[in-house]
Amino acid sequence: MRQVRLGAGAGFSGDRIEPAVELAEQGKLDYLVFECLAERTIALAQQARRLNPESGFDPLLTTRLAAVLPACRAAGTRIVTNMGAANPLAAAAEARRVAQELGLGPLVIAAITGDDVLAALDGDSMIEETGQRISDLGDRLVSANAYLGAEPIAEALSGGADLVITGRAADPSLYVGPILHAFGWAADDWHRLGQATLAGHLLECAGQVTGGYFADPGFKDVAGLARLGFPIGEFGEDGSLVVTKVAGSGGVVSPATCKEQILYEVHDPARYLTPDVTADFSRVRVEPIGPDRVAVSGATGRSRPDDLKVSLGLMEGFVGEGQIAYAGSGAVARAALAREIVRERLSRTGIALQDLRCDLIGLDALHGEALSGASGREPYEVRLRVAARTADAATAALIGAEIEALYTNGPAGGGGVSRQVREVLGIRSVTIPRASVSPVITWLEA
Template sequence: MSASPIVRIGAGAGFAGDRIEPAIELLEHGQLDFIAFECLAERTIALAQERRRADPDHGYDPMLLERMRRALPVARARGTRIVTNAGAANPIAAAHAVAEVARSLGLGGLRIAAVTGDDVLPLVRGASLPLIDPPGTSDDLGPIVSANAYLGAAPIAAALDRGADIVITGRVGDPALFIGPLVHAFGWSLDDHALIGRATVIGHLLECAGQLTGGYFADGDRKAVPDLAWLGFPLAEVAADASAIVTKVPGTGGIVSLATCKEQLLYEILDPAAYHQADVIADFTSVRLSEAGPDRVAVSGGGGRPPSGELKVTIGYDDGFVGEGQISYAGRDAATRARMALDIVRERLALTAVPLRESRFDLMGVDSVDFTAGEGAPREVRIRVAGRTDTAEAAAAIGAEVEALYTNGPMGGGGATRSVRRVVAAASALVPATAVQTAITMIEA
């Protein structure tokens, strides 16, 4: 049990490429017990699995070591423990690499835990699993390159119980990065589903970091957010009953308000009465938010019931190639000439029989997201042609036809670019929780 009635936990990152400076501010001035770095999106881990196959010593988040170089000295000095899913496809290799960073900084004696067990590729490859999204079964997908189950908070809490200063995981449910430290600190039982449901609310609010302090929320004067260039990341002051105050370091940019908290609470939630996680089916319908001072919002309520007994799995699979070409037109009748250019490329791709599985022909800023220009014609417009194909050669033909518009299309084209990229797509399925076994590997720096 925590000796303190309050546990302070911060959000150090909300995605793989997130800024590092706000996390350092939290560590320096947030008086944190824990900080969590959330660094995995749905396809991120599939791409990491490919890097691991190319080099068995890699497969973790590319920014992990730089984050640790900057965060570890401050965290060690402040006594803050770190939890992150930046281990991605290779938590053990990540833990060894972080240990090397710690030693290079003269920070010996750190205990680093690697949580494994989320990689269920052999299980998925040997089964025909119904898919949650898209429709169909796993048999309908292209070659499967990865399959990772969303683990819960139990192994994180267990690693902290074993004295870990840093816990590095692969795929876990995002709220679990915050629930695990709270379970450890307060001695909660994971069988207390009402309590874990309330903790899930806190984890969900914090998991996207800057989104809670006004990032992505900001919308000009309509939803004004001060000092976005210096956006601070959030922290929660959590009580033993899983009520909390969410806030940020004073003097940092952004805001914490009822509006920012409400938007984040609803983010990626399909059914607020049944938010499925590995540890609990959380119920957000009784959550209550109230102002508790400048940049301070009190969070209470919420609940939960036992988990479903199944874990969500993200399956990464090869889905062909995307070829793309872009070029800009400016000046009088720019949009008219741009549409002419699109027609030329559309006809050329048909004449040369490029085998497109799907394609898009967009005037960026005019109709690429079903948006009309309103009064007045644009004086500058950029076209984008993109198509999905089965081969890199066919994908390259798309950009080539756009680039050819320089001398074979309307006047005034410039700034052409072209690219080909392999597509690793993501699908979702469920597997029995009993089929997934977790392990903790302890490494000394």
């Protein structure tokens, strides 16, 4: 039976690089996949591209490719990634430059575009979270990216691409694409696509399924987290799947880690919507078959949705923040007094604030004063954080200024002040008819 080996090189934009290098060098992979986009990630990338048309791709693309391309070329491993973010064409050009600098040509690169659907949105479309019309957003709307599926990735691989760079594609589709290509499956083979989507879902977050996000000391102990190994999926032409990792790497692959990842971000296990298929995970079986080897089976699928999900990036104003620390006897009382001073000062100014938070970090920052304050704890040190959302940057800066003024105008012994203002991008969702989205493949060669 034919089989492909797929390795997860990243589970988010800021992920470690060393486990991907380990996979490239020791994983005996057919495909190494880097999944690096979240909803806010691509909105921020679109914002960066507006400032510089040559930017907008993942900031670690150059470093990652330089680290893994030599081993991947030597092993014949092909790379699939969404590190193109808001600018797959610029990312592909940078990848070509890296390959030429390393002397690794010829390298065929395919850039997939078409996910940017800002110009194609229907102004009467309703935002899922708020019920607003898109036309009501005005100039707050920064970006709109549809979730592409596996077909253009499979097409690029069939066309000979050694490196496929996409923008916004659904996370599991990055793995379904190589599987479709490897076995020549039809794009409407729903049962097999359901199992392939399960494989992609298990691998897409990289270290989560090998024990990283799973770990909980004393309850779910995981060894070797400082050199956590990323997962490998062994996927057979019959739809069989084994999840494993490089022998000797840190972490663990177990039924429990796989079950947690299967449930991750799945609202309805019997109806998991992707651009490729409506997957059904409700009858999945998870069985250990050896050390760090787990067989996962039983997924199926039904016809894919008629519409594609679109992630919108919206300008939501600015957040101003200030922090100050207190330590020693009476630290909590002094921090609490500082909190009340700042609250009153901000009230006196009459500035418009949204979502004002005044937290004693380490005491009540997670669950609020009413719940956390009842514990009666008296820690040696505590840090006050005040933050709020405002309409403009100048107003946001006033919050940090009030915190800094506590150095000489507030309780004794405050120190370690920090202050910042940052722009806020909110995320909303709509759908768009599949027929309105047209993926395009652009070819480059190094």
